[in-house]
Amino acid sequence: MFKLGDVVLLEQFRDALHDLSPRSDAEIKGDVLTRLVQLVLRWIVSDQPLEHLERLIALIDQVADRDTALQSLESLLRYDVQGTQRVDEDDI
Structure with missing residues (x-):
């Protein structure tokens, strides 16, 4: 919610769900x-x-920025180990 003088603006958000499986x-x-x-x-x-x-x-x-690439790699590995529960740290 934003207030500009006597006017109050309410933000409206919508969720979007996209099925990637097909x-x-x-x-x-x-x-x-x-x-x-x-x-x-x-x-x-x-x-x-x-x-x-x-x-x-x-x-x-292929990510040009090395810092972004390293952060992406770390996030991916954490997600894969914790999300699948079929890949463990030794596999990584």
């Missing part, structure tokens, strides 16, 4: 970070978590 990997478009996030969300329930992890790390390697 899309093929090639249909997921955008810059590297956008594709990375979408693929991580899509593959988290995969029956081949380590194979997908290798592909995601290759995508992270």
Whole structure:
């Protein structure tokens, strides 16, 4: 809520839910970070978590900013270990 003098402005937000499961990997478009996030969300329930992890790390390697790449890698590894419960730290 914002107040400008005697006028009060209320923000309105809407949630958007997008099902990525029917899309093929090639249909997921955008810059590297956008594709990375979408693929991580899509593959988290995969029956081949380590194979997908290798592909995601290759995508992270394409991120130009090294600090962003390292932060992305750290987040991805934490998410993969905690989210799948099929990949442990030794696998990583």
